[in-house]
Amino acid sequence: MVRIASVLGLVMFSVALLILSLISYVSIKKDFLLSTPRYGPNGVPRMYMFHTGFRSQLAMKYLDSAFTPLTNALSEDLQNSSKWRYNSTAFIQQRYEISQYIDIPHNFTLTRRSVRIGQLMHYDYSSHKYVFSIGENFYSLVPEVSPILNKHYNICAIIGNSGILSGSRCGSQIEKFDFVFRCNFAPTEIFKKDVGRRTNMTTFNPSILEKYYNNLLTVQDRNNFFLSLKKLDGAILWIPAFFFHTSATVTRTLVDFFVEHRGQLKVQLAWPGNIMQYINNYWKTKQLSPKRLSTGILMYTLASSMCDQIHLYGFWPFGWDPNTGKELPYHYYDKKGTKFTTKWQESHQLPAEFKLLYKMHMEGLLKLTLSHCA
Numbered sequence: 001m002v003r004i005a006s007v008l009g010l011v012m013f014s015v016a017l018l019i020l021s022l023i024s025y026v027s028i029k030k031d032f033l034l035s036t037p038r039y040g041p042n043g044v045p046r047m048y049m050f051h052t053g054f055r056s057q058l059a060m061k062y063l064d065s066a067f068t069p070l071t072n073a074l075s076e077d078l079q080n081s082s083k084w085r086y087n088s089t090a091f092i093q094q095r096y097e098i099s100q101y102i103d104i105p106h107n108f109t110l111t112r113r114s115v116r117i118g119q120l121m122h123y124d125y126s127s128h129k130y131v132f133s134i135g136e137n138f139y140s141l142v143p144e145v146s147p148i149l150n151k152h153y154n155i156c157a158i159i160g161n162s163g164i165l166s167g168s169r170c171g172s173q174i175e176k177f178d179f180v181f182r183c184n185f186a187p188t189e190i191f192k193k194d195v196g197r198r199t200n201m202t203t204f205n206p207s208i209l210e211k212y213y214n215n216l217l218t219v220q221d222r223n224n225f226f227l228s229l230k231k232l233d234g235a236i237l238w239i240p241a242f243f244f245h246t247s248a249t250v251t252r253t254l255v256d257f258f259v260e261h262r263g264q265l266k267v268q269l270a271w272p273g274n275i276m277q278y279i280n281n282y283w284k285t286k287q288l289s290p291k292r293l294s295t296g297i298l299m300y301t302l303a304s305s306m307c308d309q310i311h312l313y314g315f316w317p318f319g320w321d322p323n324t325g326k327e328l329p330y331h332y333y334d335k336k337g338t339k340f341t342t343k344w345q346e347s348h349q350l351p352a353e354f355k356l357l358y359k360m361h362m363e364g365l366l367k368l369t370l371s372h373c374a
Helices: 002-034 048-062 067-079 088-099 136-141 189-195 207-216 219-230 245-260 276-284 295-303 343-348 350-362
Strands: 153-159 179-182 201-203 236-238 268-270 307-313 367-369
Touching (some): 067 350, 088 307, 295 350
Parallel strands (some): 153 179, 236 268
């Protein structure tokens, strides 16, 4: 009887939460459609739009009371973004703390001195039984020294791929930074008004070759990939080939392509080794331990060793624009009509990452841009 009562209690609680979520969602949509003017007297979008998006996320998935003060703080921050102040002392302290876990300039990529032909590489997120043997072709593409060794920049920007960048008009602002990081070879040309074109470094997950370039199976696929790389014009292509064993075949295809086109592209190749356990260990000290860190927070970690100040754009893991209340796709480059999904949230614990990044923003460690730029 006790077990039956417990099960019934759990079912009733779940049903109650579902009803509350639906009521909240319906009322939110009604507020969004029927509420008073969209803009306040100062021309800034009224903050009910922000709450429309964020509250719906809470009602439908998170129901986390800890987000309530966060939404209030974000509402104020969107209206007063110019009040942010950089805390150089706190940033230098964090850079030092990260350096205690990983020597980023030297571990940014494998180099000729750190790897040898025939060496077996394991994968950060796969069973230890999977290995990749370093062949002559791969070794020939490894740089002599890390491309970021002794490199130093004043103010850097990391551009995430969130749908919040759609219509942001942040492109011209992004172009002005001393060094621009991008994530996963994201397209820029037709989105330049929102995200800019400048790229000094971009990550390249090997799965991109499968998803967007058909594994280079046709002449047209190879030409398209070549032209995309040519636009990088000297930028660093950071290829995490040793995160998952499923990347092995694609990595070999990628290596063969670069060997074939040696000397025809200015792109600087970087192949990080097994670095994730060290980076993960640092972020665990900040109570962040998802299945795997997002590319964005990984880029922040790398940038901390190169840059004196870091600004983040496109870091918003929710399906509503806090500026307008409109629905957003997950990526700014997703096809029109693409719906937001929680696929990436679940694997990366992105709401938890966002809360941490926003806390760092409030402490002056980084500048998180969520408002539209123009």
